[in-house]
Amino acid sequence: MTAAITVDGLEVIFDRFRALKGVSLEVRSGESFGLVGESGSGKSTLLRAIAGLAPVASGSINVNGKTLGTRRDKAFYREVQMVFQDPYGSLHPRQTVDRLLQEPLAIHGFADGEKRIERALDEVGLGNGFRFRYAHQLSGGQRQRVAIARALILEPSILLLDEPTSALDASVQAEVLNLLEEVRRRRKLTFLMVSHDLAIITHMCERLMVMQSGEAVENLTAAQLVAHRVTEDYTRNLLRASEGFVRA
Amino acid sequence: MSADTIQSRRDWLLSERPASRMQARLGRAYVAWRRFSANRLAFVGLLIIIALLVIAALAGVLAPYSPTFGDLKNSRLLAPSAEHWFGTDDLGRDILSRILYGSRWTLYVVILVAIIAAPIGLLVGTVAGYAGGWTDAILMRITDIFLAFPKLVLALAFVAALGPGIENAVLAIAITSWPPYARIARAETLTVRNSDYIKAVQLMGASPFRIVLRHIMPLCISSLIVRVTLDMAGIILTAAGLGFLGLGAQPPLPEWGTMIASGRRFILDQWWVAGAPGFAILIVSLGFNLLGDGLRDALDPRSGDQ
Numbered sequence: 001m002t003a004a005i006t007v008d009g010l011e012v013i014f015d016r017f018r019a020l021k022g023v024s025l026e027v028r029s030g031e032s033f034g035l036v037g038e039s040g041s042g043k044s045t046l047l048r049a050i051a052g053l054a055p056v057a058s059g060s061i062n063v064n065g066k067t068l069g070t071r072r073d074k075a076f077y078r079e080v081q082m083v084f085q086d087p088y089g090s091l092h093p094r095q096t097v098d099r100l101l102q103e104p105l106a107i108h109g110f111a112d113g114e115k116r117i118e119r120a121l122d123e124v125g126l127g128n129g130f131r132f133r134y135a136h137q138l139s140g141g142q143r144q145r146v147a148i149a150r151a152l153i154l155e156p157s158i159l160l161l162d163e164p165t166s167a168l169d170a171s172v173q174a175e176v177l178n179l180l181e182e183v184r185r186r187r188k189l190t191f192l193m194v195s196h197d198l199a200i201i202t203h204m205c206e207r208l209m210v211m212q213s214g215e216a217v218e219n220l221t222a223a224q225l226v227a228h229r230v231t232e233d234y235t236r237n238l239l240r241a242s243e244g245f246v247r248a
Numbered sequence: 249m250s251a252d253t254i255q256s257r258r259d260w261l262l263s264e265r266p267a268s269r270m271q272a273r274l275g276r277a278y279v280a281w282r283r284f285s286a287n288r289l290a291f292v293g294l295l296i297i298i299a300l301l302v303i304a305a306l307a308g309v310l311a312p313y314s315p316t317f318g319d320l321k322n323s324r325l326l327a328p329s330a331e332h333w334f335g336t337d338d339l340g341r342d343i344l345s346r347i348l349y350g351s352r353w354t355l356y357v358v359i360l361v362a363i364i365a366a367p368i369g370l371l372v373g374t375v376a377g378y379a380g381g382w383t384d385a386i387l388m389r390i391t392d393i394f395l396a397f398p399k400l401v402l403a404l405a406f407v408a409a410l411g412p413g414i415e416n417a418v419l420a421i422a423i424t425s426w427p428p429y430a431r432i433a434r435a436e437t438l439t440v441r442n443s444d445y446i447k448a449v450q451l452m453g454a455s456p457f458r459i460v461l462r463h464i465m466p467l468c469i470s471s472l473i474v475r476v477t478l479d480m481a482g483i484i485l486t487a488a489g490l491g492f493l494g495l496g497a498q499p500p501l502p503e504w505g506t507m508i509a510s511g512r513r514f515i516l517d518q519w520w521v522a523g524a525p526g527f528a529i530l531i532v533s534l535g536f537n538l539l540g541d542g543l544r545d546a547l548d549p550r551s552g553d554q
Contacts, residue, residue, distance in 0.1 A: 051451055052450075052451075053447055053450070053451070072453070073453075074453040076453075077451060077452055077453035078453075081451065082448070082451050084444040084447070084448065085444075086444060089443055089444040089445065090444035090445050090447075090448055091445055092445040092449075092463060093445075093467075094466050094467060096266075096269070096272050098269060098272075103449060103452060103454070103462075104452040104453075107452050107453055107454050107458070108452075108453065129265040130265070132265075132266040132267065132268060132269060132271065132272035133264070133265070133266065133272070134272070134276070137264060147448075150448065154452070
């Protein structure tokens, strides 16, 4: 299998704060890879650095065989798209769903916009009835579906997911995760998914990386995590914390 | 129209599932309109402005006398009467007719200043706010320089350099009134530039130019409209002030500020000569202020369910 994303010695510095301290990572084409860690461990920053939204100080990022510079070209955005954590903040408040979905098509000069928008809405389980609504007329789950439709409309091969369900309640979470699973299978996408919820990661991902304060702690497969075959203390603590309160 | 059709139209406008771009847009406008018209005072303001527009359009029909030629022999400085509702001035001209025609110049000034100053301010502010860094520093220091001068003094300097006249007054007022708009637009831009929805557009590969023009500017426009409307009264007063100082509209143009200036010589004995245009300025300024307040409530994206 070829590598979809290769990150090597990546450092990200925000105003003298080292958010990432030389992280390396390899995501194979077609797999679903998880990033786990507590708040502030740098997992979202790693995602944003790949997307070009964080200032890279050193290290290299390679996507589908091409090494990325500081400026990304349009072709990159047709390969890589992202779904944000907060569905309430990731949709423009003054634009209808239609406008939101049209924008990427207009930027990349697609001609068959009407058809693509209809198809994208169908794919994420929103009918045409939602097409001319504003963000404030949608629920959290519906918003996240729109965000997924927007990410998919350019037909990328890699999807970056930044805690796509953490702002949703449990039942809606399951719906959105199933939708993502389904889309991945149908389109043979590569996922790089950030979450602090180990259950979601073991459900969604084949391999994962545990991160702590800007560094990689260890690489595991989902099976290893489920069987608690971990080598680092930090991961063990994380596992214990995720099991929650144990009755004595 | 029966009550049923009105009701069904309202339902169509307020539909949660608009079927077309048009319906979504109209529905949104209708919600804003309902919020606006619920505010009585704002409605009064709107009526005043509509009245001003109608009067300006129909001045030729409504005015009983010529605004520029008076009867010097028989009708100088007459008190208000049935024949001359607002009296006459020192050249025997009917003041009512002059005020009706003067509304055209008031509108001319207000509209021209708004369409020159607001886009400049919007552009400078959004570009500075989105670009940040050096661009921001340079644009904002220029804005600061303009803001450091008292408005009327700067306008006076410009008119003195350009020469008196209503066009130059408009230009001078426009040049002095854009900096607050730039400030507002920049502040709004700073609050949205790091939001996820702008990041999402960046991730689609949109150029900075496209992001500013199509995604950031629409968010700044409503607060800008409110501010411009509230400033209209100030613009009218500045224009009147320039007219009063003899640097704005030149006689015999029936501009309200100029009329007050020419009436000040007899303000104690023939108060109506200066009083009538002063009252007109008061009413129109009040109208714009009330309208602006109402628009702030109706358009503010942070209020209600927008």
